[in-house]
Amino acid sequence: MPNYQTARTVEDFQHNLAQVRARIAAACARVGRDPASVRLLPVSKTVEEARIRLAYQAGCRDFGENKVQEAHGKWEAMRDLADARWAVIGHLQTNKAKVVARFASEFQALDSLRVAETLDRHLQAEGRSLDVFVQVNTSNEESKFGLAPADVPAFIRQMPAFSALRVRGLMTLALFSDDANLVRPCFVSLRELRDRLRQDAPDGVALDELSMGMSGDYEMAVEEGATVVRVGQAIFGARRTADSEYWPGFAFSAR
Numbered sequence: 639m640p641n642y643q644t645a646r647t648v649e650d651f652q653h654n655l656a657q658v659r660a661r662i663a664a665a666c667a668r669v670g671r672d673p674a675s676v677r678l679l680p681v682s683k684t685v686e687e688a689r690i691r692l693a694y695q696a697g698c699r700d701f702g703e704n705k706v707q708e709a710h711g712k713w714e715a716m717r718d719l720a721d722a723r724w725a726v727i728g729h730l731q732t733n734k735a736k737v738v739a740r741f742a743s744e745f746q747a748l749d750s751l752r753v754a755e756t757l758d759r760h761l762q763a764e765g766r767s768l769d770v771f772v773q774v775n776t777s778n779e780e781s782k783f784g785l786a787p788a789d790v791p792a793f794i795r796q797m798p799a800f801s802a803l804r805v806r807g808l809m810t811l812a813l814f815s816d817d818a819n820l821v822r823p824c825f826v827s828l829r830e831l832r833d834r835l836r837q838d839a840p841d842g843v844a845l846d847e848l849s850m851g852m853s854g855d856y857e858m859a860v861e862e863g864a865t866v867v868r869v870g871q872a873i874f875g876a877r878r879t880a881d882s883e884y885w886p887g888f889a890f891s892a893r
Protein backbone atom coordinates (compact mmCIF):
# COMPACT_ATOMS: atom_id res chain seq x y z
CA MET A 639 0.00 0.00 0.00
CA PRO A 640 1.32 3.47 -0.81
CA ASN A 641 1.78 5.84 2.07
CA TYR A 642 -1.09 8.30 1.68
CA GLN A 643 -0.21 11.65 3.24
CA THR A 644 -2.94 13.45 5.16
CA ALA A 645 -4.27 16.39 3.13
CA ARG A 646 -4.41 19.43 5.42
CA THR A 647 -4.68 22.41 3.06
CA VAL A 648 -6.68 23.35 -0.01
CA GLU A 649 -3.43 23.04 -1.99
CA ASP A 650 -2.92 19.48 -0.70
CA PHE A 651 -6.39 18.60 -1.92
CA GLN A 652 -5.86 20.28 -5.27
CA HIS A 653 -2.63 18.34 -5.68
CA ASN A 654 -4.16 14.98 -4.74
CA LEU A 655 -7.22 15.53 -6.91
CA ALA A 656 -5.05 16.51 -9.87
CA GLN A 657 -2.93 13.41 -9.38
CA VAL A 658 -5.91 11.06 -9.21
CA ARG A 659 -7.47 12.72 -12.26
CA ALA A 660 -4.19 12.42 -14.17
CA ARG A 661 -4.02 8.71 -13.34
CA ILE A 662 -7.60 8.21 -14.43
CA ALA A 663 -6.78 9.99 -17.70
CA ALA A 664 -3.69 7.83 -18.21
CA ALA A 665 -5.68 4.65 -17.56
CA CYS A 666 -8.30 5.86 -20.05
CA ALA A 667 -5.60 6.56 -22.63
CA ARG A 668 -4.25 3.01 -22.27
CA VAL A 669 -7.58 1.55 -23.34
CA GLY A 670 -8.93 4.28 -25.62
CA ARG A 671 -11.59 5.70 -23.29
CA ASP A 672 -12.68 9.30 -22.86
CA PRO A 673 -11.71 10.51 -19.35
CA ALA A 674 -15.01 12.40 -19.22
CA SER A 675 -16.73 9.00 -19.05
CA VAL A 676 -15.30 8.39 -15.57
CA ARG A 677 -16.75 10.14 -12.51
CA LEU A 678 -14.51 10.55 -9.49
CA LEU A 679 -16.42 10.09 -6.23
CA PRO A 680 -14.27 11.27 -3.31
CA VAL A 681 -14.90 9.10 -0.23
CA SER A 682 -14.86 11.18 2.94
CA LYS A 683 -15.70 8.58 5.59
CA THR A 684 -13.94 9.19 8.94
CA VAL A 685 -12.78 12.60 7.67
CA GLU A 686 -13.73 15.47 9.94
CA GLU A 687 -15.79 18.46 8.85
CA ALA A 688 -12.93 20.95 8.65
CA ARG A 689 -11.00 18.87 6.12
CA ILE A 690 -14.12 18.09 4.12
CA ARG A 691 -14.62 21.85 3.82
CA LEU A 692 -11.09 22.18 2.45
CA ALA A 693 -11.84 19.48 -0.12
CA TYR A 694 -14.98 21.42 -1.05
CA GLN A 695 -12.89 24.54 -1.53
CA ALA A 696 -10.60 22.49 -3.77
CA GLY A 697 -13.60 21.69 -5.95
CA CYS A 698 -15.18 18.51 -4.54
CA ARG A 699 -18.97 18.49 -4.64
CA ASP A 700 -19.71 14.78 -4.22
CA PHE A 701 -18.80 12.98 -1.04
CA GLY A 702 -19.11 9.23 -0.51
CA GLU A 703 -19.85 7.93 2.97
CA ASN A 704 -20.08 4.32 4.08
CA LYS A 705 -22.24 4.75 7.17
CA VAL A 706 -25.64 6.39 7.23
CA GLN A 707 -25.37 8.05 10.63
CA GLU A 708 -22.05 9.65 9.76
CA ALA A 709 -23.27 10.75 6.34
CA HIS A 710 -26.44 12.26 7.76
CA GLY A 711 -24.53 14.11 10.47
CA LYS A 712 -22.20 15.63 7.91
CA TRP A 713 -25.07 16.59 5.61
CA GLU A 714 -26.69 18.41 8.52
CA ALA A 715 -23.49 20.09 9.66
CA MET A 716 -22.64 21.31 6.14
CA ARG A 717 -26.02 22.36 4.79
CA ASP A 718 -24.47 25.74 4.08
CA LEU A 719 -22.58 23.98 1.26
CA ALA A 720 -25.80 23.96 -0.73
CA ASP A 721 -24.42 22.14 -3.77
CA ALA A 722 -22.58 19.39 -1.85
CA ARG A 723 -24.04 15.93 -2.51
CA TRP A 724 -23.79 13.00 -0.12
CA ALA A 725 -23.59 9.53 -1.61
CA VAL A 726 -24.24 6.53 0.63
CA ILE A 727 -21.96 3.74 -0.59
CA GLY A 728 -22.16 1.23 2.27
CA HIS A 729 -24.54 -1.53 3.34
CA LEU A 730 -27.93 -0.26 4.50
CA GLN A 731 -30.21 -1.71 7.14
CA THR A 732 -33.91 -1.19 6.53
CA ASN A 733 -34.29 0.80 9.74
CA LYS A 734 -31.99 3.48 8.29
CA ALA A 735 -33.70 3.69 4.91
CA LYS A 736 -35.89 6.55 6.05
CA VAL A 737 -32.86 8.73 6.77
CA VAL A 738 -31.25 7.88 3.45
CA ALA A 739 -34.46 8.78 1.64
CA ARG A 740 -34.27 12.24 3.18
CA PHE A 741 -30.80 13.41 2.24
CA ALA A 742 -28.77 11.04 0.07
CA SER A 743 -27.87 12.02 -3.48
CA GLU A 744 -27.40 8.37 -4.48
CA PHE A 745 -27.21 4.92 -2.91
CA GLN A 746 -24.62 2.52 -4.22
CA ALA A 747 -25.11 -0.60 -2.13
CA LEU A 748 -28.58 -1.94 -2.94
CA ASP A 749 -28.53 -5.67 -2.28
CA SER A 750 -31.96 -6.79 -1.09
CA LEU A 751 -35.60 -6.45 -2.05
CA ARG A 752 -36.47 -5.49 1.51
CA VAL A 753 -34.17 -2.48 1.33
CA ALA A 754 -35.51 -1.60 -2.13
CA GLU A 755 -39.09 -1.74 -0.85
CA THR A 756 -38.42 0.27 2.28
CA LEU A 757 -36.35 2.87 0.51
CA ASP A 758 -38.93 3.25 -2.24
CA ARG A 759 -41.73 3.73 0.28
CA HIS A 760 -39.84 6.44 2.18
CA LEU A 761 -38.80 8.17 -1.03
CA GLN A 762 -42.42 8.28 -2.19
CA ALA A 763 -43.34 9.88 1.13
CA GLU A 764 -40.60 12.48 0.69
CA GLY A 765 -41.58 13.09 -2.92
CA ARG A 766 -38.05 12.22 -3.99
CA SER A 767 -36.38 9.70 -6.25
CA LEU A 768 -32.87 8.33 -5.91
CA ASP A 769 -30.13 6.99 -8.17
CA VAL A 770 -29.17 3.50 -7.02
CA PHE A 771 -26.51 0.94 -7.87
CA VAL A 772 -26.97 -2.77 -7.26
CA GLN A 773 -24.06 -4.13 -5.27
CA VAL A 774 -22.61 -7.38 -6.56
CA ASN A 775 -20.24 -9.68 -4.71
CA THR A 776 -17.73 -10.41 -7.46
CA SER A 777 -15.03 -11.76 -5.17
CA ASN A 778 -17.07 -14.66 -3.88
CA GLU A 779 -16.05 -13.89 -0.30
CA GLU A 780 -18.54 -14.87 2.39
CA SER A 781 -17.86 -11.67 4.26
CA LYS A 782 -18.72 -9.27 1.47
CA PHE A 783 -22.07 -7.62 1.06
CA GLY A 784 -23.79 -7.70 -2.29
CA LEU A 785 -25.77 -10.11 -4.41
CA ALA A 786 -24.21 -13.19 -5.93
CA PRO A 787 -23.81 -12.54 -9.67
CA ALA A 788 -26.26 -15.35 -10.45
CA ASP A 789 -28.98 -13.61 -8.42
CA VAL A 790 -28.66 -10.23 -10.13
CA PRO A 791 -30.80 -10.85 -13.26
CA ALA A 792 -33.91 -11.80 -11.25
CA PHE A 793 -33.27 -8.92 -8.85
CA ILE A 794 -33.06 -6.40 -11.69
CA ARG A 795 -36.36 -7.68 -13.10
CA GLN A 796 -38.06 -6.66 -9.83
CA MET A 797 -36.80 -3.08 -9.98
CA PRO A 798 -39.54 -1.47 -12.09
CA ALA A 799 -41.90 -2.04 -9.16
CA PHE A 800 -39.98 0.63 -7.22
CA SER A 801 -40.65 3.78 -9.15
CA ALA A 802 -38.67 6.09 -6.88
CA LEU A 803 -35.48 4.09 -7.44
CA ARG A 804 -33.57 4.99 -10.59
CA VAL A 805 -31.30 2.02 -11.21
CA ARG A 806 -28.12 3.31 -12.82
CA GLY A 807 -25.87 0.27 -12.81
CA LEU A 808 -23.78 -2.09 -10.74
CA MET A 809 -21.28 -1.59 -7.95
CA THR A 810 -18.63 -3.89 -6.52
CA LEU A 811 -15.72 -4.10 -4.14
CA ALA A 812 -12.95 -6.20 -5.66
CA LEU A 813 -11.03 -8.80 -3.73
CA PHE A 814 -8.69 -7.12 -1.24
CA SER A 815 -5.34 -8.20 -2.58
CA ASP A 816 -2.13 -6.73 -3.92
CA ASP A 817 -2.18 -9.35 -6.64
CA ALA A 818 -3.63 -7.80 -9.81
CA ASN A 819 -4.30 -11.30 -11.13
CA LEU A 820 -6.87 -11.71 -8.38
CA VAL A 821 -8.31 -8.18 -8.45
CA ARG A 822 -8.81 -7.66 -12.17
CA PRO A 823 -11.19 -10.60 -12.69
CA CYS A 824 -13.62 -8.97 -10.22
CA PHE A 825 -13.83 -5.89 -12.42
CA VAL A 826 -14.07 -7.93 -15.60
CA SER A 827 -16.91 -10.00 -14.19
CA LEU A 828 -18.88 -6.91 -13.15
CA ARG A 829 -18.52 -5.45 -16.63
CA GLU A 830 -19.52 -8.71 -18.31
CA LEU A 831 -22.53 -9.05 -16.05
CA ARG A 832 -23.59 -5.49 -16.87
CA ASP A 833 -23.18 -6.13 -20.60
CA ARG A 834 -25.33 -9.28 -20.42
CA LEU A 835 -28.05 -7.60 -18.35
CA ARG A 836 -28.17 -4.49 -20.46
CA GLN A 837 -29.45 -6.42 -23.46
CA ASP A 838 -32.83 -7.10 -21.86
CA ALA A 839 -33.03 -4.58 -19.07
CA PRO A 840 -36.61 -3.73 -18.09
CA ASP A 841 -38.05 -0.35 -19.06
CA GLY A 842 -36.77 2.45 -16.88
CA VAL A 843 -33.76 0.48 -15.69
CA ALA A 844 -30.55 1.87 -17.11
CA LEU A 845 -27.49 -0.28 -16.67
CA ASP A 846 -24.86 2.07 -17.95
CA GLU A 847 -22.83 2.63 -14.82
CA LEU A 848 -20.10 0.52 -13.27
CA SER A 849 -18.98 1.75 -9.85
CA MET A 850 -15.73 -0.03 -9.15
CA GLY A 851 -12.21 0.83 -8.02
CA MET A 852 -10.86 2.51 -4.87
CA SER A 853 -7.52 4.10 -3.94
CA GLY A 854 -5.56 0.87 -4.39
CA ASP A 855 -7.09 -0.31 -7.63
CA TYR A 856 -8.98 2.46 -9.43
CA GLU A 857 -6.62 2.59 -12.41
CA MET A 858 -7.21 -1.08 -13.13
CA ALA A 859 -10.95 -0.56 -12.67
CA VAL A 860 -10.90 2.26 -15.22
CA GLU A 861 -9.05 0.02 -17.67
CA GLU A 862 -11.87 -2.49 -17.22
CA GLY A 863 -14.66 0.01 -17.78
CA ALA A 864 -15.45 1.76 -14.47
CA THR A 865 -17.68 4.81 -14.93
CA VAL A 866 -17.49 5.73 -11.23
CA VAL A 867 -14.41 5.30 -9.02
CA ARG A 868 -14.78 5.69 -5.25
CA VAL A 869 -11.51 7.12 -3.96
CA GLY A 870 -10.88 8.04 -0.34
CA GLN A 871 -7.35 7.68 0.95
CA ALA A 872 -5.60 8.87 -2.22
CA ILE A 873 -7.44 12.18 -1.81
CA PHE A 874 -7.86 12.65 1.94
CA GLY A 875 -4.90 10.63 3.25
CA ALA A 876 -4.59 7.33 5.07
CA ARG A 877 -7.44 6.36 7.38
CA ARG A 878 -6.75 5.30 10.91
CA THR A 879 -9.90 3.25 11.17
CA ALA A 880 -9.29 -0.34 10.17
CA ASP A 881 -11.15 -1.34 7.04
CA SER A 882 -12.67 -4.22 9.02
CA GLU A 883 -14.91 -1.52 10.52
CA TYR A 884 -16.57 -1.26 7.12
CA TRP A 885 -16.13 -4.72 5.71
CA PRO A 886 -16.50 -7.51 8.22
CA GLY A 887 -13.98 -10.22 7.44
CA PHE A 888 -11.45 -7.87 5.91
CA ALA A 889 -8.73 -9.04 8.30
CA PHE A 890 -9.08 -12.57 6.98
CA SER A 891 -8.97 -11.71 3.31
CA ALA A 892 -6.06 -12.06 0.95
CA ARG A 893 -4.06 -8.91 1.67
Ligand SMILES: *Cc1c(COP(=O)(O)O)cnc(C)c1O
Nearest residue numbers: 681704727852853868869870871
Ligand atom coordinates in the same frame (compact mmCIF):
# COMPACT_ATOMS: atom_id res chain seq x y z
C1 LIG B 1 -13.99 3.42 2.01
C2 LIG B 1 -14.62 2.97 0.74
C3 LIG B 1 -14.03 3.24 -0.50
C4 LIG B 1 -12.75 4.02 -0.66
O1 LIG B 1 -11.64 3.34 -0.14
P1 LIG B 1 -10.21 4.08 -0.18
O2 LIG B 1 -9.24 3.01 0.16
O3 LIG B 1 -10.28 5.13 0.86
O4 LIG B 1 -10.04 4.65 -1.51
C5 LIG B 1 -14.67 2.78 -1.63
N1 LIG B 1 -15.83 2.11 -1.57
C6 LIG B 1 -16.44 1.84 -0.40
C7 LIG B 1 -17.72 1.09 -0.39
C8 LIG B 1 -15.86 2.26 0.80
O5 LIG B 1 -16.47 2.00 1.96
